Amino acid sequence: MLRVGLTGGIGAGKSTVASRLAEHGALLIDADTIARDVVEPGTPGLAAIVAEFGDGVLAEDGSLDRPAMAERVFNDDTARSRLNGIVHPLVGERTAELLATAADDAIVVHDVPLLVENNLAPSYHLVLIVDAPADVRVRRLAESRDMPERDARARIAAQAEERQRRAAADVWLDNSGTPDVVRSEVDALWTERLVPFEANVRLRRPAPWGRTLVEHDPVWQEQARRVLDRIRLVAGERAVRADHVGATAVVDLPARDVLDLQLTVRSAQDVDALAPALTDAGFPLADAVSPVPDAVLHGGADPGRPVSLRVLVDGSPAARRALLLRDWLRADVDARAEYARIKREHADVPGIADTATGAASAAETVGDVRYAEAKRMWFDDVTAKADRWAAETGWTP
Structure with missing residues (x-):
């Protein structure tokens, strides 16, 4: 089962994306709909709200007077927390019931308005953010809900900022144009990423990654941060630390487009115990033997963001060495230039192959071995220099 989080600001047109995903066959779980269902007349949820806030939040027909409730909590953090304390657990229970009914091969899209605000992104395999400029959203709210501009802008201001949404987004869908444009993007996303990801x-197989060396991409840092947040959530107290290492973690270095984590x-018991949970989270064990001593290698299942994850026991010399060489290369311009030259000279294998599982042609395999050996020899030669730098600067992992 693939778990996809979907969110976007009010008026961004999230429902257009949700509907298109459902048309493709996604199981849509709408948090707003569930939140309404759990406080319908006669439910324990509505009874709890009345007990907490009084009969003044009820409409004449005995249902929840939503405008009155919204006015009560909109500018009152304490009241809003009390309401959320009633509704959120009920929504969670109902969501779990729906997930339990999903097929093994389901792509479950969880439509959550406050996904970013409640820091829920790491709990999904992938997060989709739908966005549009504020003026477009205000106009849509006026047309679809007859909402006054002042109220629309207040609602927008009360939600996460664009910067926060972008930080959480694995996929950013600009819905400022006509619905057909974003639907076309969703069609491609479904076919090219979501279906193979699921x-x-x-x-339980890693996605293949490109073997061609590319120039450094600044987005690698943010992508690694989001992936590491997922890994930390899975690892919990078993984790000592989780890091972005390798060439993609060093600005100005060319690299193959796969995040080394x-x-x-x-x-060692934690290494074995975490394997099933990491696999379920989208990081299955790789068939290839890890080039790092004493490490267990996992790959990323997301074809849109290849990942190589090695899991080691704290105190491993190999773990320290990866962090040392990363930080030394970040600090030493000449060393970084020399390593870039070595990489470019030996990364002469074009095309795509399943590096994570070792599936490659004979020529590609020979090229990979030559490339890896050239890097290994260079690192063996410079490790002493990096150690001296660590001693001189007081560096520690």
């Missing part, structure tokens, strides 16, 4: 998660845990 299959990879279900079949490193998770250090407390014991």
Whole structure:
């Protein structure tokens, strides 16, 4: 099962994206709809709200007077927390019931208005954000809900800022144009990313990644941060630290477009115990033997963001070395230029192959071995220099 989080600001047109995903076959779980269902007349949820806030929040027909309730909590953080304390657990229970009915090969899209505000992004395999400029959203709210401009702008201001949404977004869908434009983007997303992502998660296989060296991409840092947030959530107290390492973690270095990540845990038992949970979270065990001593290698199942994750026990010399060489390269311009030259000279294998599982042609395999050996030899030669830098600067992992 693939779990996809969908969110966007009020008036951004999230429902257009949700409907298109449902047309493709996604199981849509709408948090707003569930939130309404759990406080219908006769439910324990509505009874709890009345007990907390009084009969003044009821309409004449005995249902929840939503405008009155919204006015009561909109500018009162304490009242809003009391309301959320009643509704959110009920929504969570109902969501779990719906998830339990999903097929093994389901792509579940969870439409959550406050996904960013409640820091829920790491709990999904992928997060989709729908956005549009504020003026477009205000106009839509006036047309679809007859909402006054002042109220619309107040609602928009009360939600997450664009900066916060972008930080959480694995996929950013600009819905400022006509509905056909964003629907076309969703069609491509479904075919090219969501369907293969689900299959990879279900079949416990890493996605293939490109073997061609590319110039440094600034987005690698943000992508790594989001992936590491998911890994930390899965690892919980077993994790000592989780880091972005390798060439994609160093500005100005060319690299293959795969994020090298490193998770250090407390014991060898933790390495084994985390394997099933990491697999379910989209990081299945890789068939290839890890080039790092004493590390267990996982790959990323997302075809849109290839990942190589090594899991090691805290205190491993290999874990320290990866962090040391990363930070030394970040600090030493000449070393960084020399390493870039080595990489460019030996990364002469074009095309795409399944590096995570070792599926490659004979020529590609030979090229990979030559590339890896050239890097290994260079690092062996410069590790002493990096150690001296660490001693001189007081560096620690």
